[in-house]
Amino acid sequence: MTFYQQLEQHYKKMAKLEHLAAICRWDQATMMPEGGNQARSEALAELAVLHHQQATDIKLKVWFSEVDREPLSKEQRASVIEMKRQWQQANLLPSDLVEAQSLAANKCEHAWRSQRGKNDWQSYSTNLEKVVKLARQEAQIRADATGLSRYDALLDLYEPGMTSKQLDILFDEVKSWLPELIEQIQEKQIHDQVILPLGPFPVAQQQQLSLAMMEKLGFDFNHGRLDISTHPFCGGVPTDVRITTRYDENDFTSALMGVIHETGHARYEQGLPEKWSGLPVGKARSMGIHESQSLFFEMQISRSENFIELIAPAAAEQFNRIDDPAITAENLTLLNTRVTPGYIRVDADEVTYPAHVILRYEIERDLINGHINVADIPELWDRKMSEYLGLSTKGNFTDGCMQDIHWSFGSFGYFPSYTLGAMYAAQFMAAMSKEMNVANLIRERNLQPIFNWLDRHVWKRGSTVSTEQILIDATGESLNASYFKEHLIARYLN
Amino acid sequence: MTFYQQLEQHYKKMAKLEHLAAICRWDQATMMPEGGNQARSEALAELAVLHHQQATDIKLKVWFSEVDREPLSKEQRASVIEMKRQWQQANLLPSDLVEAQSLAANKCEHAWRSQRGKNDWQSYSTNLEKVVKLARQEAQIRADATGLSRYDALLDLYEPGMTSKQLDILFDEVKSWLPELIEQIQEKQIHDQVILPLGPFPVAQQQQLSLAMMEKLGFDFNHGRLDISTHPFCGGVPTDVRITTRYDENDFTSALMGVIHETGHARYEQGLPEKWSGLPVGKARSMGIHESQSLFFEMQISRSENFIELIAPAAAEQFNRIDDPAITAENLTLLNTRVTPGYIRVDADEVTYPAHVILRYEIERDLINGHINVADIPELWDRKMSEYLGLSTKGNFTDGCMQDIHWSFGSFGYFPSYTLGAMYAAQFMAAMSKEMNVANLIRERNLQPIFNWLDRHVWKRGSTVSTEQILIDATGESLNASYFKEHLIARYLN
Structure with missing residues (x-):
């Protein structure tokens, strides 16, 4: 077997574990009775450990250095590039950081579920600070390895090749016309007679x-x-x-x-x-x-x-x-x-949605790069919501900066997607x-x-x-x- | 950690893989669309390989020899005994035999699905002979390791501690009263007026x-x-x-x-x-x-x-x-x-069911021990069906010796359960x-x-x-x- 073939075999085996994890996670969300959750979570965690072992297998280092000398088709070269991407990412983080992140994220997310309803930014922000601190560490490690900025190194996990420099240009352009466009549409729709369909719809x-x-x-x-x-x-x-x-x-x-x-x-x-x-x-x-x-x-x-x-x-x-x-x-x-500026991203229409995303992007970018801190979020959120959608969230954390789950579980760089x-x-x-x-x-x-x-x-x-x-x-x-x-x-x- | 604790940890990890396999197999039988089958089967096979690697991990040999010197509770001793049982069974068979069995069983079972309907004993028996040959090899290996007879070594997989000597005594006793009992019940039920509930039952x-x-x-x-x-x-x-x-x-x-x-x-x-x-x-x-x-x-x-x-x-x-x-x-x-002697085991009532099981037991026992061959099955089946249930299966393989899936996929020793x-x-x-x-x-x-x-x-x-x-x-x-x-x-x- 060539080194390329060995690599293919290795990654295909890992995909089989991913297959089982995907089906068991689907089952957990759709079929599983509540009482099965503890054992299921533990079983999935064990599979993640096995997957990580394979993703960081010591053999891979040799194979990747040897495979470059093999005659490969253009597509096979692309295949190796993607394997390497995955491999480098899997190897980057020390396991104590991964564990600390997992613990901090679980704690923050779990507490968020009740804190959000109570509008309790004070308690929430204490947990979030730990999550952000660890996310910055992860970002630094990834930045050192890739030569990207800290935020871009996280962004790259979700949108490979995209940079905040490009995003700034794209989003600034959107910001230049979006508020006026929303106004125009609202004016145009003001006399529309919309009938709300009346349930029940079984x-x-x-x-x-x-x-x-x-x-x-x-x-x-x-x-x-x-x-x-x-x-x-x-x-x-x-x-x-x-x-x-x-x-x-x-x-x-x-x-x-x-x-x-x-x-x-x-x-x-x-x-x-x-x-x-x-x-x-x-x-x-x-x-x-x-x-x-x-x-x-x-x-x-x-x-x-x-x-x-x-x-x-x-x-x-x-x-x-x-x-x-x-x-x-x-x-x-x-x-x-129908276009209506509102507080909640997941309820937003097609036109106002980008405003929600750009706001979050600007905040998380500066947060990860260390230009702002967790304590600065509410004021920034309120100012940007006023600017982009004409809504104030002063004192309203529930429908403001505490509405999403993403940051709570340590996911930074996803919103632009x-x-x-x-x-x-x-x-x-x-x-x-x-x-x-x-x-x-x-x-x-x-x-x-x-x-x-x-x-x-x-x-x-x-x-x-x-x-x-x-x-x-x-x-x-x-x-x-x-x-x-x-x-x-x-x-x-x- | 003590050796006992290490063993516990190891077996609990394996149970987590068994958890994922059980859920994915359930999904395969209940939820999965047909087109997902190939990839699912491959993913489950990969998990089985990982499980087998852990079940035969070289560390276990050391741990099992060391754990015997540790002070253990009575229950922990029992725990070690069951771990060892599983470990020994996992280690016994050479992987080329396991693979040959898997191939022969798949082939025989797959062909059986169409051959049964065609009453084609001739073609079926060719495949079954290979399955039996390999089952005898497995039985021999297990017999050598356990000191049991060949058949008993397989029986022990399903019913640990049970022997054909005991089964012969138990089943001979049942045979001594069952045919007459069936007759008496049928006489008693002959004038019962049973109304068949009429569907549809949604x-x-x-x-x-x-x-x-x-x-x-x-x-x-x-x-x-x-x-x-x-x-x-x-x-x-x-x-x-x-x-x-x-x-x-x-x-x-x-x-x-x-x-x-x-x-x-x-x-x-x-x-x-x-x-x-x-x-x-x-x-x-x-x-x-x-x-x-x-x-x-x-x-x-x-x-x-x-x-x-x-x-x-x-x-x-x-x-x-x-x-x-x-x-x-x-x-x-x-x-x-209602008691009615019939050809089909899975449709049998509580009273006639044992006759179906004893017949199969006697045939598979002699088959695995080498006292009879595949070619002898139809005649034996017919003779025993006549003797135990008064029914002839001469020439009727479909409702006779070809009705069950068990032997086709190489499962011998299960029927007595x-x-x-x-x-x-x-x-x-x-x-x-x-x-x-x-x-x-x-x-x-x-x-x-x-x-x-x-x-x-x-x-x-x-x-x-x-x-x-x-x-x-x-x-x-x-x-x-x-x-x-x-x-x-x-x-x-x-």
């Missing part, structure tokens, strides 16, 4: 509607399924993708749009290159690209008037509400494109639209050409090239925020 | 009925759940026991009795000693004892007239058939105690009945004292003592087939 029927839409969107039910969990997610493995949602009997659109969002994630996973199955190079490229697919399905396709014309009759029939004026394409379109995803999605749609009349295809219920484009330009590329290269090959240029702006103007101001 | 309502009965039987839903699979089983882990059934819309009793059977298995698992959780000594004692618990729940408790008086109104209400004469306690009792379980269950009931009026307790819907007895005498003992010792401590004597006979006479001839 779970069984919502589920049927969700499954029907998943089918329309090409979800492969031979390689995946839909279930229920408290926090919706896309899990499992590419050959068996598990997506989840939660149903609210008073509001069927929230679960439906959630399922469509997860279906976008799922189709990316289901469409990853089989040829590289089980290898790092065969995995999804980045969190931002992943989000671009869910947002392409949710925002670009499904919140379009043409697709809602498909949803409305299906929903009316499913709920036996053929004559309900709330369940018409026209009303559902108004409902699904959401808005990068929205931008990638808009840029993909703009490029796709040069090759086909997307609106017509949706109107004709002929989505296959759309999926084929995504499959060719995104899904089947896996991680064989950089995110930048995916963008250039698919759209002819690097990430350009103007496509996102044009999308918003076209949808909300025309 | 799956959702059958499920509700099953869950209600599980609750009555003390299933802990905080540590387990009920789902659907093609072949019913009890899986998962003690903190999260997963039982399954399959529903037939034309016959609600089959799923119901199946669920009650699996509930017996489940309560044993849920009742295993927490103190020894994750260690071999904390596991179920044997397949026979496991079956004794499922049969105690199904046969001893639930097919009794008194329990059926509880089932009948619940079923009538669930299916909205309050006045259905087929769903009365009287009719359901007749239905659930079924009837040992029935005998243990009857003996437990006889002993329990000396301490309490079981029939009255069932009539008063007060099952807790029954469960407490089983918990104390069986569940909480785990594998801390031998099967023989469990029997003696619980019932005052070794296994004695006469309790089973008395149970059958009391239920079917009085």
